[in-house]
Every structure is written in C-alpha cells, then in structure tokens.
Amino acid sequence: MTSIHIDGRTCPTRPDINLLQACLEAGASLPYFCWHPELGSVGACRQCAVRQFSGADDKTGRIVMACMTPVTDGTIVSIDDAEAREFREGVIEWMMVNHPHDCPVCEEGSECHLQDMTVMTGHNTRRYRFTKRTHRSQDLGPFVKHEMNRCIACYRCVRFYRDYAGGDDLAAFASHDNVYFGRAADGTLENAFSGNLVEICPTGVFTDKPFSGAYSRKWDMRGAPSVCVHCAVGCNTIVNARQETVRRVLNRYNGEVNRYVLCDRGRFGHGFVNAASRIRTPLRRINGQLVPVSTQDAMAQFSRMAARGPVVGIASSRASLESCFSLRVLVGADRFSTGQSRQEQDCAELGLSLLRTHPGLIPALHDMESADAVLVLGEDVSATAPRLGLSLRQSVRQASFRAADAAKVPRWMDAAVRTLGSECSSALFIATPAPTDLDSIAQETFHAAPDDIARLGFAIAHRIDPAAPAVSDLVESQAALADRIAMALVAAKKPLVVSGMQYGSPALMRAAAGIAAALATKTPVAALSLVFPDCNSMGLAMVGGLSLDAVLEKAEAGEIATLVILENDLSRHLDPAVLAKLTEAVPGIVIIDHTMTPLCETACLVLPAAPFTECSGTIVSQEGRAQRYFPVVFPSAPIQSGWRWVQALGQHIIVEDEAASAEIRATGLTDWRRMDDVTLALARDIPVLAAAVGAAPGADYRLEEQRPRNEPHRASGRTVIRSHISVRDQPPPASPDTPFSNSMEGAYGPDMPAALVPYFRTPAWNSVQSLSRFQQEIGGAMRGGDPGVRLFADLSSDQQDNRQPLYSYSLDIPAAFRPQSDKVLLLPEGRLFGSEELSLHSPPVAARSAAPALGLPAGDVPPGRVTLHLNGGVHDLPVQEIAGLPEGIALCPPHMVSRAFVFPCQASLSTADGKGKRT
Template sequence: MPTITIDGEKYQVDGEQNLLSTCLTLGLNVPYFCWHPEMGSVGACRQCAMMEYKDSEDQHGRLIMSCMTPIRDGGIYSVKDEVAEEFRGSIIEDLMTNHPHDCPVCEEGGECHLQDMTEMSGHTMRRYRGTKRTHRNQYLGPFINHEMNRCITCYRCVRFYNDYAGGEDLQALGRNHQVYFGRQEEGRLENGFSGNLVEVCPTGVFTDKTFSSHFVRKWDLQTAPSVCEHCAVGCNTAPGARESGNSNEPILRRITNLYHHDINGYFLCDRGRFGYEYINSATRIQNVLSVRQEDVISSTAEKGDRLHREINPQEAVLHLAEQIAMANQGKRNLIGIGSPRTSLENNYALRKLVGSGNFYSGLSQRDQELLHLVSTIQQDDRIQSPSTPEIENADAILILGEDIYNTAPRISLAVRQAARNRQKQQAKSLKIPLWQDSSVRQLEGDYSPIIFAGTELSNLEKITSNTLFESPEKVASFACNLALAISDPTSLSPDLEPSLLELITHTAEILRGASKPLIISGTSSKHADTLKSAAQVATALSDYKKQPTMLYLACDEVNSLGLIQFFNDGKGNLDELLERLKKILTIKSLHP
C-alpha cells in the first residue's frame, strides 16, 4: 500500500483508487460534483481541485483535479492550500451564477449535495447581479420532475442513464453555458432505472414527482431500513413516512435506495422506487373485519349489502381466541394462508397459530414445486449463488428462459455492467485505471459474451452476442445438449440442426474458456425442465473446471424461498386447500 502525505499527515492508502476517492475514504472534506463511486471520474466539474508538490522542497506545487489523479507512492498533496481553496471557491461561484434562489421551495432542500458543497467551499455571498439564464422544463412522465434551471452541468444524469443503464432517450443538448439535459421531445423516460436520476443528480434538476405531490421535507419523514417487496432480488430500501395531520395512520411518502454492497449497491429499479403508492390506497383493508353473517352469502347480494363489518382490535382478539378454542375442540376448521410477499416471521407466527397441518403457502402446486426445485439446486456444492458484484465481474453469461429485466431488474443492470468486462480487461492491459470512466469507454472492442435462450428478452438485446428465441421445451433441450457439449463435445447428436449445433458448440467453447462463467435462469417460465437444464449446465461446468459455478435463479416474490422452507414434504399448496374445501362443502351438503 503506497504512503502519501496530505496537509502534513501521512497515510497508507489503496493505490487502485484516485486521489479524490482516497481523500473521502480518509474522511477529508474535498468538494465534488461529477465524480460518483459507481461511475468513476470524467473531470467535468473541476470542483475537486487540490495541490500536488514534487517533493518536500517544493513550495509552489501545481493545481490538480483530484478525481483524475492516480495515487503516487510518496506523493505530497494539500486540500487546504490557499490557491486550491480560492480555485474551488471560484468554481462554485461560477456554477451558482445561474442557479435560482429557490432553496425554500426546492424538493431537494435538506438533502442537496449542492448545498453541502457550497457551504464546504465557503461561498456564502453572491456577487452576480445580472439576468440569469433560464430554460424551459420538459414533461418526463409521471415519476420525474424536471427543473433545468437548477443544473450545474455535472453530466451525472446522462452518464448514468446512457452509459450505465443503457437508456437512449435522455441526451446532453446544446453547448457552452446553454447545455440542456433532456429529451428530443417531451415524454415519459423509457428506461426502467430512470428514478435513479433523482439520487444521482446533486441538485434538484430531477426530483421524485410522487414525493413532490405531497410537499414534505426530508426531516419530516420517519425513515427505517427495509427490503423491497416487488421481486426476489432483495434490494435494500429506505421507506419514509410522515404523520398525517388528522390523527390518521402515517402516510408513506417515498422509497429511496439503501446501499448494500452485495445486492443493490447505489441503484434501485423504478418498480422498487415508485411502486409503493398501493400502500396508501383507500381500497386496502386497514381495519379488522369480521364476517357479518354466518350463512352462505349469495353472489347476487343486493347493492350496498356489505359482506363484512368492522370490529375494534380488542373484540377481534377475543373473537379469534374463541375460534381457536373451538378449532382445538374439533368444532371449527381453522385455516391459515401464508404469502411469499410477507416476512418469514409473519408466516411462522401464522403457522404456529393454526398448526402445521392447517397452514397453506398461498402458492399453486406448480409454483411450489418450482421453488422446491430451486431450493434443491442451490444446495448442490457445485453451485454458487453469486452476489451482484460477482455478477458484474462475470466474463461470460448464459441466460436461460428468464426475462430478467422484468423479473429481476437489478440483476439485469448488473449483467449490463458485466458486458463491459472485455473493455475493462483491455484497459488494464493498457494500464488505464478503471475509475477513468471516459477513457475506458473509448476503447474499441466487443462486449463480453452474453448468450440468451428463451421466449422474451427486454432491454438487453444490444449487448447479447447470440440469441435463441424458442419455446421453454426447446430452450430446455438446448441447455441439455449444451451440458453434454461441455462435458464431452463428441457426445452431441448428429441429428441436430446445423445452426443449433453451431450455437451449442460455440456457447460451450465460450463457457469452458471463461474464468468466471455465470448461468442465469428462474421460475417465470413455469417450466421445471428449464431449471433442471440450467443446473445441468452449471454442474457440467463445475465438473469441467473443478470449482463451483455461479448460477443465479430468479424467483417470483421477495420471500419465495423463505416460505418454501416450511413445506419440505411438498404439501400445503392452494390446490390442496381447494380440494379440502370442496370436501368440507360436500360433507356439509350431505349432513346439513
């Protein structure tokens, strides 16, 4: 680890990082705008200026941009040098020339990166008294507000949206001090990760429209760590609620990303960020309900005839206790239906309450069998379930029967980063640091191999090297033949179509030659043979390489695998519950 000196203090640091990242890691206050820990450096804002000295005798030094400066063993730097401080102050003053004085009404107030950096730079008085440049804002859809007058031209938005997330409908338009970040025409942002613009933007150019519709400040929210419930990836989130002014329940105001290195990192999909408003819906059951009448209710009940009545919680507990007592005496059939969308603790408590023989998963028989299969596959020692960073580092990827952009969006974003690994390897061979994002992206070369076989592929078409659009049965057959080709290329049937045989042979060569191959599949196709064949490919690779192979299996719901642990015998599905209810109704009809 190289040793550097910053303002007279010596530090041992990570030589792979740039100077700005190193300073921030050490807790030193260096202002910045364009740099982002996940997207690297482009040197656009010039705000992170520091002084670098040749040696201990150098009294003048030279001005450098710390985000574009690699660490030099024995390097001597200064954050507090007067020239550097004056330069940073002039930059922030220039950026604030056209920035509006709208902090009291800006949605970003209280968590604005620009506010923090302005205060850090000591820019507390504006000398400019001229007319400010103004822009016309655009409609960007139901989720994102656009206020271009707040822009400081850091380029974070287009770097994330275009370069990182693969969006194509947001551009940097214009030039000089008239640069405009928007669309060619007004309209909804099409990329499924557009909500990250809200957190990526250091000012209030892009803000959460759902949050703004009920204006509230960050400090008015009660925020707690949570896990996104919209898919099985398990992204960490920070929901924020505010107490209502009429003594009602708190209202959920927004969802933001909560950093987790192994899962979601800095980014969240739009479904996880904006899919929360159902919680505040007036149609949700928010109070305890009891059956209003005991007899069978006709489906042709008159309009306005309510099937249930509200009861207070105390009465509900007493009523439930009576039902449990009657069930224990054999006078009642008490059934509990769990859910893969709720916590393991909730499902366990319900199962404990009604008994294991009366607890049902809330899943169909087929879904339950698929999840049991996923659980069994993942217990194989030859299989490794990868984290998101491991997916991003894969050098060859095979996707079988899973449209991960819709079923596991954050994983599709990780796959998009994995596509650049050949480019990153070329950068390493040329000794270009990976944090020099613009330099790395200028290198020519193909994407890392990504092969897709399935019925539908969204958002990843342009980075896949080979595709096979077929039915689940044919996808499973392709994968089975691929497993054979990996184990023994001579074992393939000569009756295969030439084009299919060529794809199988080509894919097998890629996976055998990769140092970090990854297989992705899942349950969305509802096809057990697809899962089995994905496991066959992974185990064949493991046997060939004598090491575990990464296999990511996407599930339908946030707690699908957690719930399935209660049903090791494969029973307890909704199909069985339906048969049980039919028998009960039959007995009642025969013995009224």
C-alpha cells in the same frame, strides 16, 4: 502499503483509485460533483482541485483535478492550499451564476449536494449582477420531475442513464453555456432505473415527483432500514415517513446487493401502504356484506368458527418468515400450505434444491457484475428481477476492463474505458422466448419456446461436460449455437448462468443448473442464479408446506372447517373455477392482509395486517440472503403485524377448545412477546433458517448504551405536530419489535450496524453522498458489515467436501416444441409495471403500467383486436406484433388479463369477426 500525504498528514490508502476517492476515504472534505463511485471519473465539473507536489523539495506544486489523478505511493497533496481553495470557490461561483436561487421551493433542499459543496467551499456572496441564462424544463412522466435551471452540468445523469443503465431517451443537448440534459421532447423516461436520477443528480434537476406531492424535508423524516418487497432480489431500501404516512423510498447501500441503484418498481411501488385499498379495521361478513367490527367481535367470531372443526393455514410468498412460521405453528405442519399452486411449489422447491446441490457459487448481485461470461436461460430478468438485469448489464463491461488494464488505463477513468470498451465484444448470451431489454448488449440471442431453450441448455451442458446427458436430434443451428456458448463459458474466468421460474418450466431450471454444474467441473467459481417470483419465495420454500392443490383435496374431502389465509390473494394462483370450488368447500375463510384483494369477497372475516412499512419482518431473497425490514410508521390499535394476528387467533382457539388449547400452549405461540421471540422459535424449528436470527440486531441492541435513533437529530415540530388533536405532548411511539428510539434522541453514527442505518448524514454532508463516510472503503462494504446473512453460506461450509456427489445431471430432457394448429402456447410477458401485485396499487406505477395487449409473432398478426379463449374465460385484447417471437407462441401480461396465470397455458384465439385463428 500505499500511503499519501494530505496537508502534511500521512494517510494509508490503496492503489488503483483516484486521488479524490483517496482523500474522501481518508476523511478529508474535498468538494466534488461529477465523480460518483459507481460511474467513475470524467473531470467535468473541475471542482475537486487540489495542489499536488512532486516531492518533498517541491514547494510550488501544481493544481490538479483530484478525480483525474491516480494515487501513487507517497503522493503529496494539499487540499487546504490557498490557491486551490480559491479555485474551488471560483468554480462554485461560476456554477451559481445561472442558478435560479429557488432553494426554498426545491425538493432537493436539505439533502442537496450543491448546497453542501457551496457551504464547504465558502462561497456565500453573489457578485454576478447580470442576467441569468434559463432553460425550459420538461415533463418526464410520473416518476421524475425536471427543473433544468438548477443544473450544474456535471453529466452524472446521462452517464448513469445511458452508459450505466442502458437508457437512450435522455441525452445532453446544445453546447457551451447552454448545455441541456433532457429528452428530445417531453415524455416519460422509459428506462427502468430512471428514479435513480433523483439520487444521482447532485442538485435539484431531477427530483422525486410522487414524493413532491407529499413533500417533507430530509431532516424531518423518520427513516427505517427496509427491504424491497416487489421482487425476489431483496434490494435494501430506506423508507421515509412523517406524521405517520410513508413519504418515499430511497436506496440503502448494500455492497453485496443493490449498491447505489434501485429499480423504479422498488422506488415508486410503495404507494400501496397509503392507498385506499388498505384494510384498516377488522371486517366481518354480516348478511353478505363485509362490515367493520371491533377486534373483540372479530375474535369471538373466529372462536365460533374454530370450534366447528379443523383450521388450515395458507401462507404467502409475500409475507414475512415470522408471519408464515407463526401460522404454521398455529395450524401444525400438516395443515400448513405455502399458498402456491402445485406447479409453482414444484418450481420453487426444485429451485431451492438445485441451488442447495449446486457445486459452484451462488452469486450475490455484486458478484454477477464481475462475471465475464453470462448465459440467461429462459428468464426475462429485466422484468422479473430488474436490479439483477442491471447487474448483468454491468457484467458486459468485463472485457473493456481487461482492455483498459492492458492499455494501462485506470478502470475509474470512465470515458476512456467506455471508449475502449466500445470495441470489445460482449459475452452475454440470452435465450428467451421473447426479446428482452438486454438483447441489445448481448452477443447472441436465441428466441424459442421454453422447451427448446431447455434443450439448448442441456446441449450446452453436454458440450462443457460430456458426462452430462446429450440432447438427441438437435437442430444444426442450435447445436452450433450451443457450441459457441459453451466455448465462451468455458473460456471465462467467472462464468454465470441465470434462469428462473418466469415460464414455469422446471426443465429450464434443470438445464441451467446442469450448465452451471458442468462449468463447476472446470472452475470452482462457476455461478448459478435462479430468479424466484416473490420477495419471500425463497424463505417460504425453506419453510415448506402443502400446495394449494393439496388444500383443495382436503377441502373437497370436508377436512377443512376454517381456512386462515395470510397475506395471499389466491385468485392470483388459482383458476377462477378452481378457486370457486375451494371457497365453496370451506365454510369459513379468514383473511389476514393489509390490502383488499378480490379474494376478500369470499371471506367471512378480514383482519388488518401491517404492511412492510408498519412492522418488522425477515424475508429471504433469491440469493438466500435473509434480511430484515423495520417499521417506520406505527399503526394504531387494530392494525398489527401478521404474526400477532395469528397469535391472537391462537389465543381465541384456547378460549373455546380445551384440547386444542394445550396443544397450542405447548408450541409457545401464545408466549411470544416480540418479534425476536418468533425469529428464535423459527430458528429452533427450521434449522436451515437458523441463521436468519442474525439478519439484523434484535430489539435489545444498544449503540453506545442507547437505542439507535431513526429520526435526524434536527427533526422539527415535536411539540406541535399533533397539537391540533391534543396540545399535550405525547411520548414517541414504542415498539417491542425494533431497537430504535423512534425519535430524534439516541445514538447514530457511521459505524452503526448497516442493517440499522435509518438515513445517511454526517456533519457537513447532508446529501446522500455522505454514504461514502459509512463505507469501509468507497464502493466496498459498509463499516458495520453489509446487511443480511447468506443462508446458503452455511450450507457450503458444512458440505464443502461431500458436495460434489449431491448434484446429479437431470436426464429429463423435454421434447422439441411443436406449434399446434388450433392452439397457441400462452406465455407470461413479465412487465416491470403491472405484473407485480402490490406496486400496482401505487398511483405512479399504475400510471406507468400500459394496458394489456396480446403479443404475437411478427407476420402472423391479424388486424384489430383478438379474442383470447382461456379455460378461465374469454378476453378481448389488442394485438401487439413482437419481432423474434417464435411460431405458435403468444405473450400475455400475467395477472392483468386473467387474474391467475396457470402453467402450462394453452389458449385459442379468434379474430373479432368470429373466425377461428391459427392456421
């Protein structure tokens, strides 16, 4: 066991880390700036000086930078040493020489690492009496605010933005005292992870611009542990609110998933909860108009509707498990639809079954970062699952780590390892129809139609495991590529195959699963990851149900009197014509949703549901991790979580109908009192989701015999914040669905369950850097265990032995794609901002979403605009030339041109002068 001696105290530690990390892990308070657990050490700030002694006899020692010194067994250091303290205080004093002293009007104030460190070193009197150097700050777009004068030149921003996230439009300029971090010129930061600069920057140079518009200090905001709902990755977030409005979203560390980083869609996409498009009262259609009505009136209306005949429920891949399940209980499994078109549903079910039968690993995001050969098969992950794309970007560094190990350079010695790594070849292979953001770091890319990519995939599987079916008449170049990829994957210690349902192609997923299964015959850690479209697509696939096409059949047969649609905008799933058929065939449509959608135009009754910031719920990420979000805002009466509305509907069926009443009572629907009851019923009913109960502690959970608090202990304004309404004090909001006290009173500490951490703070560490106190070891698991439960983990332990036979290679190899003369194959161009439904209601995200354009292969582009003839309608679009796009394929951002995107999508084009295009 390695141990070091800090100021005479013997602390157990581990090798392969630096002294700074060891000191922090030992609980010591050592100031630092430039070091970051995810970015390593560069020794830029000179703040973490300690005195190191060479042995027990050494009485003088020497000052070293702790972050640049490796830990060796028996290292003796002194943090408390007078000279080291003076050194650190001096460094802070230099940094503060040019600081603008604008803390009162700085958004970072109250969670500023520089403030913490200044207090920690004891620098409190300004001695410098001369003038300050100043910089001009830049406008960096709608997400990030820039105030360069606050900079202390730690270089964290460029190291994160360029080295870690792969951005190229932020850099360090000028030299010596004048060094400047910004763009070459004013303009929007392009990278998908620019928002993380807010948390990476130890001071207020980069701050959250939308948050600044609704600013509140960290000590004032209630926090709720939450889960991002803007893609299927399931990043953990903290939602901050004050005065019952959501203010911002922060990253919440989950060692297995998102760790320190969140994509901009997740960080800034929460605006829909405060948007004008929110539904806040029940609405009822009276004389063709949706009119606000009382809940009683709405329920009476539903009772009348339910009396007319069968009720069918349509759930959603963006609703929580509890809401979907309650709807299934209300209407019965045979009248319950998942709210996806047949094609989408087939894809999701196929994805789930492939993952279940996959003989190797289903990696968490953090596992992907250590994969040493990766094949991305037909999915633009940087648009559909951005955080996953970032993990793949890190995986490319495996080669440089090996080189560093060989050169005996510690892996945390960031600059050296990156320099070494510039020579190393990447083992990332990307096969997609269109170029992706990751292409620049890929060893090889392959752009072709989805079917061709699937064929390449099948060919690779065959190369790895001859038992897999061979692909006939493969082009020679593709066969050679398949050989190279297969060799790289087989040579890898931890190979990974990533695919998904972006292009709606089951063949792609089968091919990917085939490669992963073939690799699993060589190494047990062969990993397969499939990207699902929505935050709870995986959970919904596990619940199962009818497809929308089946619902349509029922409707046309007159078997549906009332349709209850839960948090689902069907116009995103069905062609306008098909949707019109459905709405005409159904006399009554009830929509339970939090945001006005075009579908509401067809509804008889609209009920206001609570979004993820206002209720509890469990969702399952694409890696099969069930995670729970908690409410941060407690909405007033008519707004309630989806399952409570469903329960209310159930109670009103009972009123009207004796027979249905007994049926519903038997299900227990009307007996649920809190969300834990729903989750338990769900676990009983759907065995595969049984473990979801453990996603987070239930409402009965007590820490040190108290409810955990979710406001900081020094939250202000308790006796005044609502005194303009009434001067009488009110108790804090109570919710039966969470264990939290919803006030500043209650238990809180680094050892609390990670699924319940509402904010990060420890004494003397007010900034997000206090996170290291909540981790078992820095960069490792949270002290209370990483949040969420893997639902696949149970499967693997159950079926460890008889698993192999479960997977059988698919023989369904598609034919090669042939461009057609009169039609193009229209493929969805996934966009970080714009494709996703809810985030588009957030003003900053809307500002970043570019106008839709039609992507056409280079050299094939007519000038001006092009008219796109889809079966859903005619669209006039500007044209964008995309290099590398194969012949016969056009790209169009889904849901932006036509609301629905239905696969497979054949379209014809014509130029503005009316001539038919595609020769």
